[in-house]
Amino acid sequence: MELTRRKALMLGAGATALAFMPSMPATAAVEDAIAEFTGGADVGEGDITLTTPEIAENGNTVPVSVDAPGAVSIAIFAAGNPSHDVVTFNFGPLAASHSASTRMRLAGTQDVIAIAKMSDGSFVRAANQVKVTIGGCGG
Amino acid sequence: MAKGVKPRVKVPKSVSAGETITIKTLISHKMESGQRKDKEGNLIPRSIINRFTCEFNGETVIDVNLEPAISTNPYFEFEAKVPEAGDFKFTWYDDDGSVYEETKSIAVN
Numbered sequence: 001m002e003l004t005r006r007k008a009l010m011l012g013a014g015a016t017a018l019a020f021m022p023s024m025p026a027t028a029a030v031e032d033a034i035a036e037f038t039g040g041a042d043v044g045e046g047d048i049t050l051t052t053p054e055i056a057e058n059g060n061t062v063p064v065s066v067d068a069p070g071a072v073s074i075a076i077f078a079a080g081n082p083s084h085d086v087v088t089f090n091f092g093p094l095a096a097s098h099s100a101s102t103r104m105r106l107a108g109t110q111d112v113i114a115i116a117k118m119s120d121g122s123f124v125r126a127a128n129q130v131k132v133t134i135g136g137c138g139g
Numbered sequence: 140m141a142k143g144v145k146p147r148v149k150v151p152k153s154v155s156a157g158e159t160i161t162i163k164t165l166i167s168h169k170m171e172s173g174q175r176k177d178k179e180g181n182l183i184p185r186s187i188i189n190r191f192t193c194e195f196n197g198e199t200v201i202d203v204n205l206e207p208a209i210s211t212n213p214y215f216e217f218e219a220k221v222p223e224a225g226d227f228k229f230t231w232y233d234d235d236g237s238v239y240e241e242t243k244s245i246a247v248n
Contacts, residue, residue, distance in 0.1 A: 061210040078208055082174055086208040089217075092199025096159035096218035100201065103210040105172065 030077055033084035034115055037075045038123045043115060046124030048074075050114040059106040059132040067099035068116035068124065074098070075117075080110025108135045144168055146241040148229055153246040154221050162193065162200075165214045166231050166239060172207035188213055190232040196225040221245060 034043070048068040056062040066074050066089070076086040089100045098116075106112070113127045149163040166188065173185025187207055193200040200219045219227070224247040231239040 065216075081208050083207060085206040087206060088204040090199075090202040090204075092194075092201060094195050094198050094200045094220050094222075096220040099218065100203075101214075101216040102203075103214050105208045105210055 030079040030084045030113065033077055034075075034113065034125075037088070037115055038117070041121075041123055043123040043125045046116075046118070046122075048114060048116045048124045048126045050076075050112065050126040050128050052112050052128045052130050055131045055133070056106060057133045059108065059135045061103045062106050062130060062132070063101065064104050064112065065099065065101035066114045066116070066126075067097070068114075068118075069098055070118050071098040071116035072119055073117045074100070075115050076104070077113040077115070078104065078106055078110060079113060081105070081107045086112075106130060106132045106135070108132050144233075144237075144239055146229065146231060146239050148227075148241050148243055150227055150243040150245060153248055156221070156223060156247045158221055159218050160221055160245075161216065161218050162227070163214070163216045164191070164193070164229055165212055167212050168231075168233075170207070170209060170211045170213060174207065186234050188231045188233050191215060192230045193217070193219070194228045194230075195219060195221070196223070200227075221247065223247060 051065045064076060068074055073088060073090040075088040077084045078086050086104050087102060091098050109131045111127050111129050113125060115123055115125045117123055144167060146166040151160050154160055168188050171183055171186040175183050177183055185207060187205060189205050191203040201217050205213060224245060227243045227245060229241045
């Protein structure tokens with residue numbers, strides 16, 4: 001095969017595309033992080049609402065809010081971040097609602113997972129995908 | 140102590156007893172994640188606020204564990220019950236051992 005200028009350019013473009021491919025989310029690792037929070041207990045579906053934007057232009061500040069009536073604590077995980085833990089809210093006796101909002105960093109398009117620990121010791125989860133235009137982990 | 144750390148908290152001045160209020164807090168902090176590199180390619184060490192608590196007259200409202208994935212200038216919004224007049228005490232714990240505190244008094248009508 002003769003290496004023409006056109007072919008060389010195409011090869012180059014292909015290699016660049018490969019280099020910029022986002023690394024696949026390590027789903028196994030995020031399950032480990034979740035198991036650490038739940039202690040390996042089963043996680044069901046239930047009364048938990050996770051609100052995230054569908055598309056985040058800037059991964060440096062992505063607004064996120066969770067609401068889980070009857071929860072003792074809620075943890076948020078980011079499946080595609082270098083470190084999966086994001087935040088844990090522990091509610092005290094004077095918390096009027098078991099909901100909270102904050103802003104988080106996302107390295108790229110990925111799933112955001114919220115796990116709530118209910119007062120009876122069970123766990124429920126909710127997950128949303130967030131599309132990120134510009135990642136928020138430096139690099 | 141990290142430079143330029145300034146807590147800001149929004150709490151109503153007065154409520155009726157037993158009412159629910161929304162509290163918004165923000166603290167200026169760079170929240171260096173420990174993932175970024177400087178111009179020479181050296182990792183910039185992690186420096187974040189790792190815990191935030193809100194108490195009302197000694198009783199916990201919320202206790203938050205922060206990880207490096209929380210954005211610069213950590214912001215929180217949550218709801219609290221106000222059974223009586225008293226003080227909300229907000230505390231932020233820095234990685235370097237510094238503790239930043241803010242107190243807001245609230246009156247009951």
